[in-house]
Amino acid sequence: MKSPINVRNVVVALVALGLTLLPVYSALTGNIFILTLFTRIVIFALAAASLNLIMGYGGMMSFGHAAYLGIGGYAVGILAFEGIGSGFIQWPVALAASALYALVIGALSLRTRGVYFIMITLAFAQMAYYVTSGLSRYGGDDGLTIYKRSTFGGLIDLSNRVQFYYLCLFCLFGGIYLIWRIINSRFGMVVQGIRSNEQRMQAIGFHANRYRLVCFVISGTICGLAGALLANNTDFVSPAGMYWTRSGELMVMVVFGGMGSLFGPVIGTIVFLLLEELLSQFTEYWALIMGPLLLLIVLFARGGIMGVLGRFSRG
Amino acid sequence: MLVLVEQSLNGLQFGLLLFLLAAGLTLVFGIMDFVNLAHGSLYMMGAYFAATFVAWTGSFVLGILLALGATLLLGIALEFIALRHLYGRDHLDQVLATFGLILFFNDAVRLIWGPAGLSLPLPAWLTVPVQIVPGVFYPAYRLSIIVVALAVAALLYIVVMRTRIGMLIRAGASNREMIGALGINIKLLFTLVFGLGAALAGLAGLMQAPILTVQIGMGENILILAFVIIVIGGIGSIRGAFMAAIFVGMIDTLGRAFLPDLLRMVLSSSAASTAAPALSSMLIYLLMAIVLVVRPEGLFPAAKR
Numbered sequence: 130m131k132s133p134i135n136v137r138n139v140v141v142a143l144v145a146l147g148l149t150l151l152p153v154y155s156a157l158t159g160n161i162f163i164l165t166l167f168t169r170i171v172i173f174a175l176a177a178a179s180l181n182l183i184m185g186y187g188g189m190m191s192f193g194h195a196a197y198l199g200i201g202g203y204a205v206g207i208l209a210f211e212g213i214g215s216g217f218i219q220w221p222v223a224l225a226a227s228a229l230y231a232l233v234i235g236a237l238s239l240r241t242r243g244v245y246f247i248m249i250t251l252a253f254a255q256m257a258y259y260v261t262s263g264l265s266r267y268g269g270d271d272g273l274t275i276y277k278r279s280t281f282g283g284l285i286d287l288s289n290r291v292q293f294y295y296l297c298l299f300c301l302f303g304g305i306y307l308i309w310r311i312i313n314s315r316f317g318m319v320v321q322g323i324r325s326n327e328q329r330m331q332a333i334g335f336h337a338n339r340y341r342l343v344c345f346v347i348s349g350t351i352c353g354l355a356g357a358l359l360a361n362n363t364d365f366v367s368p369a370g371m372y373w374t375r376s377g378e379l380m381v382m383v384v385f386g387g388m389g390s391l392f393g394p395v396i397g398t399i400v401f402l403l404l405e406e407l408l409s410q411f412t413e414y415w416a417l418i419m420g421p422l423l424l425l426i427v428l429f430a431r432g433g434i435m436g437v438l439g440r441f442s443r444g
Numbered sequence: 445m446l447v448l449v450e451q452s453l454n455g456l457q458f459g460l461l462l463f464l465l466a467a468g469l470t471l472v473f474g475i476m477d478f479v480n481l482a483h484g485s486l487y488m489m490g491a492y493f494a495a496t497f498v499a500w501t502g503s504f505v506l507g508i509l510l511a512l513g514a515t516l517l518l519g520i521a522l523e524f525i526a527l528r529h530l531y532g533r534d535h536l537d538q539v540l541a542t543f544g545l546i547l548f549f550n551d552a553v554r555l556i557w558g559p560a561g562l563s564l565p566l567p568a569w570l571t572v573p574v575q576i577v578p579g580v581f582y583p584a585y586r587l588s589i590i591v592v593a594l595a596v597a598a599l600l601y602i603v604v605m606r607t608r609i610g611m612l613i614r615a616g617a618s619n620r621e622m623i624g625a626l627g628i629n630i631k632l633l634f635t636l637v638f639g640l641g642a643a644l645a646g647l648a649g650l651m652q653a654p655i656l657t658v659q660i661g662m663g664e665n666i667l668i669l670a671f672v673i674i675v676i677g678g679i680g681s682i683r684g685a686f687m688a689a690i691f692v693g694m695i696d697t698l699g700r701a702f703l704p705d706l707l708r709m710v711l712s713s714s715a716a717s718t719a720a721p722a723l724s725s726m727l728i729y730l731l732m733a734i735v736l737v738v739r740p741e742g743l744f745p746a747a748k749r
Contacts, residue, residue: 190536237733240740244479244535244679248671249736255668256729263722373668377543384540414555420548427541428529 137438141392144399148298152291164290170402171297172358175304177382177394179351182308184380185389186317187344188324192247193234193254194379197227197349199371201356203261206273206366216279216287220357227353228346230257235345239338254376261368272367279361287361297358301395304351309391311347320344381423387435396434449580451701452694457586459693460593464648465666466673466685467600468641474680475617475637478527479535481542483645483670484663485549486522490515490646491653491662492553495562504567511650512643519642523635531634550660561659564650589651596647597686604682613637617680669696672728676735678742687744692728699724 148171155164176198183189204223213219238249267273278287287293311317323330323337331337360366378401386397404422408415430437469483493514498507526545530538566585573581604610612633615623624630649663656662673692677684703724707716735743 184536190539192539237736240736241675244473245675245740247479247535247539248675249732252668252672252675252729252732256726259722259725263719263725373664374546377540380536381540381543384536388536414551416547416551417555420544420546420551423544423547424526424541427533427537427544428526 136441137435140396140438144392144396145302148301152294156291161290164294166402166406168290168294168297168362169359170399171294171301172355172362173379173382173402174395174398175297175301175358176352176355177379177386177398178301178304178308179348179355180379181383181386181388181390181394182311182351183345183348184383185393186312186324187320187341187348189239189341189345190243190247190380191250191345191348192373192376192380193250193252193257194349194352195371195373195375196230196234196254196257197352198356198359198375199257199261199366199368200227200230201353201358202360202366202370203264203267203273203356204353205279205357205360206275207267209275209277209279210267210273214277214280216281219279220354223357224350224353227356228350231346231349232342235342235349239341239345251373251376254371255373258368258371258373261371268367270368272365272369275360275364275366278364279357293361297362300354300358304354305391305395307351311344312391316340316343385426385433387433387439390433390435390439393433393435400434446580447701449577450582451698453576453582453590454586454701455694455697456690457590457593457693458697459690460590460597461648461652462666462669462673462693463597463686463689464593464644464651466670466677466689467597467682468644469670470674470677470680470682470685471613471637472641473674475613475620476531476634478531479538479542480527480641481539481667482522482545482549483641484667485546486515486519486642486645486663487649487652487666488549488553488658488660488663489518490649491564491658492557492562493646494650494653495564495658496557498564504570508650512646515646515649516639516643519646520635520639522642523638527638528631528634546664553660559660561657563657564653566654585654592647592651596644600644600682609636669728672732674742676732676743678745681742681744684742684744688742692731695727695731696724699727703727 148167151167152164155161176194179197180191180194183191201223204226205219208214208219208222234250234253238246238253241249261267262270278293281287285292285296287296312321319330319335319340323335323340327337359370382398382401383394384397385401386395387393405415405419408418412418426433432439465483465487468486469480472478472480472483490511493511494508497510497514498504501507501510522545526541530541570585570588572584574584574587576582576587602610604613612623612628616628616630616633616637620630648666652662669692673688674685676692677686677688700721704716704720707720707723710716711719
């Protein structure tokens with residue numbers, strides 16, 4: 130039996146504690162900026178965690194995950210624009226729309242493997258980008274401003290920064306708990322088995338693509354929730370938010386943290402977005418540093434941050 | 445009718461440009477098993493080099509030749525410094541590393557040339573309209589793109605199918621270890637192929653430069669089209685890339701030209717003019733979806749390894 134206390138688990142516990150106590154720190158120091166920054170980080174961490182479910186555990190390299198952020202966001206934005214402000218309607222619609230999109234895209238894309246899959250998910254996300262650019266009633270290219278955040282019948286006030294932060298954090302922890310339950314269930318075992326050896330799983334009677342597709346849809350639905358949160362956070366949705374570089378950034382967050390580790394995407398997102406924030410304060414040309422850094426990480430730090438921490442704990 | 449001829453030629457011209465881009469991508473993928481997202485950046489660099497060198501030298505032809513050489517060198521340098529270390533890695537690593545290169549190139553261009561786009565003016569002898577059939581005039585420059593691209597496609601075919609280098613390239617695509625064991629310098633061959641792909645991307649970029657504005661991010665949208673093309677054509681297949689590129693170029697151009705009018709027959713005029721661009725952008729992806737359903741390995745798959 131391995132001891133549960135090792136470097137990796139301690140880091141995870143500290144990060145989780147830090148995220149939970151952040152509003153307290155923000156209130157004590159009067160630093161509102163850090164709260165808004167971390168609200169964004171927590172939302173992206175949820176998106177990255179959903180991507181990790183299919184990338185890390187399912188072996189499906191989706192390069193189109195930004196589409197779900199956009200679809201979830203547009204569901205909230207369009208309903209708000211049409212005068213339906215209740216989150217009890219907006220959010221289920223956001224989830225259902227993402228799930229439906231994932232079902233269609235997944236059914237088509239999963240006919241292929243490897244590089245084809247990367248390119249096809251990318252191309253379909255780009256198609257979604259063009260579709261939203263064509264929605265002239267909802268702002269087209271310019272995007273759609275959301276004048277009123279989702280309401281939940283007085284249960285929670287999304288305009289209150291602290292309440293909204295805790296809602297996002299609740300969704301993140303809930304999402305990670307759900308993913309943890311999934312990967313340890315029979316279903317999750319089958320999906321991971323298919324990732325390691327598809328032929329063998331087929332031979333013992335599992336319909337590989339059905340399992341893959343369900344996993345793909347679950348991931349898209351969780352990411353749609355992140356999209357609904359993001360739209361409420363920025364009070365704005367636009368096609369630019371689902372541009373393919375956004376999908377690339379999500380992949381980077383997952384790989385930074387460590388693909389196939391439950392909490393890795395959260396740490397990867399924190400590192401990526403803090404680094405972006407830091408570098409862009411230092412220079413306007415932050416990508417000039419971020420780009421080569423990414424190349425170096427891919428070349429030399431396999432397994433991401435969690436992988437490196439794991440090597441630490443083994444001694 | 446005249447519009448149809450003109451737009452078909454535009455479609456052919458765009459398709460051929462897409463082919464130049466897709467050929468490099470599919471060649472590199474087929475032989476090195478390497479996914480290069482930064483291929484679009486090389487396209488962009490070709491255009492920026494052309495705009496700069498033409499302005500420096502004052503000669504259009506000299507400028508674009510220099511730009512072609514510069515893109516070739518840039519591609520070889522890129523391969524030598526960074527990308528050759530990624531050949532054996534899995535595709536995700538390659539995608540992420542080259543994604544990092546895109547970020548780098550976009551900001552590098554912004555630093556060097558500034559955020560505003562450049563334009564590449566054409567010399568007078570390329571701006572005259574040419575009469576192709578009686579009564580139909582077509583811009584000389586666009587016509588010359590068609591001629592050059594067709595010539596390059598033919599040359600590529602001859603090089604790959606009829607020369608010793610081409611034989612090695614094809615052998616490398618079907619079994620890398622074996623040709624290495626037979627004493628071929630495979631590293632050199634890979635660098636050569638990558639340089640060739642870079643030059644093709646640069647050529648596409650610099651030929652497109654006088655038609656569009658030279659701007660940051662110009663390589664990204666067209667890169668995704670190139671991906672769609674190689675998925676439709678079958679990865680690693682140059683013939684497939686050619687067919688699919690012409691097909692996609694035609695659909696894209698004709699869709700943009702005629703869909704608004706077609707939609708106006710069923711929709712109100714304002715609804716049609718906003719729905720049409722989105723719909724014509726979608727057409728290509730719909731085509732890709734259909735191809736995937738019918739033939740997941742593409743229309744002209746390269747021979748199995």
